[in-house]
Amino acid sequence: MAADIGSASHIGEGEAQAEQDERSALRQDQLHQGHVSRSKSRRHLSVVYSAAGSQTPLSMDRSFPASRLAQKRFMLDRTVQGQIGRMLREIFADVAEEPVPERFLKLLKALEAKEEQP
Amino acid sequence: MNSASASLKDALLGLIPNLRAFAVSLCGDIERADDLVQETLLKAWNHLDSFEEGTNLRAWLFTILRNTYFSECRRRRREVEDRDGSKAADLSVHPEQPGHLDMQDFRRALDVLPLDQREALVLVGAAGFSYEEAAKISGCAVGTIKSRVNRARSKLTDVLSVNAPHEYGPDAATEAIVARTVGGAR
Numbered sequence: 001m002a003a004d005i006g007s008a009s010h011i012g013e014g015e016a017q018a019e020q021d022e023r024s025a026l027r028q029d030q031l032h033q034g035h036v037s038r039s040k041s042r043r044h045l046s047v048v049y050s051a052a053g054s055q056t057p058l059s060m061d062r063s064f065p066a067s068r069l070a071q072k073r074f075m076l077d078r079t080v081q082g083q084i085g086r087m088l089r090e091i092f093a094d095v096a097e098e099p100v101p102e103r104f105l106k107l108l109k110a111l112e113a114k115e116e117q118p
Numbered sequence: 119m120n121s122a123s124a125s126l127k128d129a130l131l132g133l134i135p136n137l138r139a140f141a142v143s144l145c146g147d148i149e150r151a152d153d154l155v156q157e158t159l160l161k162a163w164n165h166l167d168s169f170e171e172g173t174n175l176r177a178w179l180f181t182i183l184r185n186t187y188f189s190e191c192r193r194r195r196r197e198v199e200d201r202d203g204s205k206a207a208d209l210s211v212h213p214e215q216p217g218h219l220d221m222q223d224f225r226r227a228l229d230v231l232p233l234d235q236r237e238a239l240v241l242v243g244a245a246g247f248s249y250e251e252a253a254k255i256s257g258c259a260v261g262t263i264k265s266r267v268n269r270a271r272s273k274l275t276d277v278l279s280v281n282a283p284h285e286y287g288p289d290a291a292t293e294a295i296v297a298r299t300v301g302g303a304r
Contacts (some may be wrong), residue, residue, distance in 0.1 A: 014172035069127055080275050085223045092244035095148075104134050107156065108127070111163050 122166035129175055130162060136245070137179055143240040144187050146229055154190075158183040179249065184237065191233075213233045227277040231270050238266035 027049050058064050137158060141151035161182050162169075169178055228236060234256070241252035242263065249267075253260045 008265075009280075028149050034153055048235045054172060076138065076279075077275065080264065081271060084224075084271060084278070087221060088228075088244040090230070091225065092143070095142050096135045098135055098138070100131065100134045103152065104131075104155065104159065107159060108163075111160075112127070112213065 122169070123171065126169070126171060126175070128167060130159070130166075133176055134159070137183055138177065140180055140240065140245060141183060141187070143228075143231070143244070144184065144237060154183060154187055161186065161282050174251065176253050177255055178243070180241070180247075181231055181257075183257060185257075224274070224278065225275050231242070231273060235266045235270035235273070238263050242267055265298040 065071050134155065137155050138148075138151055141154045141158075142148055145151055145154060158179065162179055168173065190219075203301070228239075236255060238252060241247045241255060242249060247255065249260050249263050253263045256263065
């Protein structure tokens with residue numbers, strides 16, 4: 001359990017604004033995942049797949065969208081999310097893999113030394 | 119008098135690079151980040167006795183760091199969030215290399231995300247914390263973290279799609295622009 005040190009707090013975020021943003025974000029997510037379908041309803045799912053002739057494992061996934069455009073967007077989004085994740089970790093690792101700067105080594109040594117004084 | 123164990127102090131030393139990485143993601147430049155880490159280390163050292171050994175030291179330190187940063191921002195009356203997303207809207211217009219997915223574009227996009235979204239995204243997507251841990255560090259509900267992460271990813275997806283139409287296809291670029299102008303992204 002992380003102790004709460006430092007000034008108490010979190011940044012004040014208006015609840016109304018947060019809710020609105022969340023609804024809009026959910027709509028965005030749904031668009032990306034193709035759930036907000038512009039054409040085919042789920043009833044036509046099996047017809048679309050057998051007409052296309054392919055049975056990839058992905059098509060068994062209930063969340064995989066029916067329309068071809070929505071499918072494109074779905075695959076595109078997965079690719080983009082994967083890339084976002086990789087780039088985030090790379091940016092973080094850039095700094096996290098650097099050696100500890102001298103200034104902090106000195107600081108810790110000084111703090112330790114101060115402790116040992118009578 | 120600090121009675122905390124030597125191994126705890128070693129662990130503290132070992133976590134400095136991680137803290138620096140988190141600090142940079144919050145404040146944007148390495149010099150300010152290192153000042154922030156310095157303050158964090160001092161506070162942590164002075165409160166080491168209150169840390170329960172065996173619990174998550176990394177999360178504890180991250181909490182101190184972000185609380186220090188957020189209260190410093192309030193003290194300086196700095197604009198903490200780009201709430202209307204106007205900076206983000208300008209971002210996609212000048213990619214370094216049109217049609218090429220660029221790390222520079224990504225870094226810039228990350229920097230103009232609202233602070234709370236960037237913090238959530240970095241905690242979960244870069245620093246490897248769970249949603250629950252990230253919620254504790256940020257002092258908010260798990261649902262709030264999830265929605266911040268979703269919004270951050272959504273904005274980054276928009277920016278990346280517009281910057282690299284050849285990689286992602288014209289559909290994505292058009293959709294990103296429509297989403298922005300029709301009032302999807304704020």
